[in-house]
Amino acid sequence: MKRDMDLARMILLDLEQNDIPRYEQLKLDGYDEERIGYHCYLLAQAGLIVAVDATDTENILPNYIPSHLTWDGHEFLNGIKAPSDWERIKKSVIQPAGGFVFSFAKEYILHELKTRTGIS
Template sequence: MERNMDLVRELLFIIEKNNDKKELPIPKDWDREVVAYHLKILEQAGFVENYTKWAGNEPLWILASLTWDGHEFLDSIRNNTIWNKTKEGIKGKGLEIASVPLEVIKEYAKLQIKALLGLN
């Protein structure tokens, strides 16, 4: 399964807003298996603690919380302008954002924030 960085970003927003209280309010039109996969890889990256419970071959209950690194990553891509500039900048270099490591995406987004703040 290919990583979907727009889905990753939306999941991080949902997790942050959910505040560790209950099952994540996943939109009904989202594929729960794709969501569960992305939570698994976000956990592997150290950005979330994933508490997904499976019943048979389907994710029955999906709950996750952000780690410190997850908050830091979300903060680097939170702003829509920064996120769009990050995606456009990476695409402008001939790369797909799904094929760029998360740490590189985070650093590139931080460069966009620094440029916006005049810190270059």
Template sequence: MRRDLDLARKILLAIEASKDDEPASIRLPMREYDDLHLSHHVRLLMEAGLIHAIETHRIEPGLAWTPHMLTWQGHDFLDAIRDDAVWETIKSKFADHGGDLPSDIIYEIALDEARRKIGIA
């Protein structure tokens, strides 16, 4: 399964928008994506150190990984990619390289765009 940057960003935004650190309060984009894609991306974000997540051993269909909260690094990363114009620039550069850029490069692109936007680049 390929990494979907839009889904990853939506998950980060949903976690941040939750009122508390309870997984049940996080509103994931359930209508747009199936459980497998959501779980896979929650796990990827956890493995990248951007979020804390809980593995849920379910027999029934549902999320195998449930997001819990952003890490400090996750907050920093989300702050860097929050702006829609910055996000579109990142996606464009990501596509130019065949969708294969490491997350630290994505973060650097986001920081460069943020610096340019506020005039310190």
């Protein structure tokens, strides 16, 4: 299964909106539970969310249930929250790299935030 960075962003946005940790499978329009569970696994592996492993023997793919954002998840989301920022990062980082290079995107977001705030 290919990574869907738009789905990953949607998961992060959904988790930020919750005041309490989630303990049930996330549901998002247009995505099945298998795809969402796999992307939650990827986000947990990247250290952006805390999630519970709900993988069973009937599934080949990892299936994680998201609980909440980590500190890094909040930081990363702040850089991609605005739709205009997200579109710019997709054009500047994701498309030229032929996919998503997570560590490069994190550095790019940090650079953008420093530039906006005047911190160098």
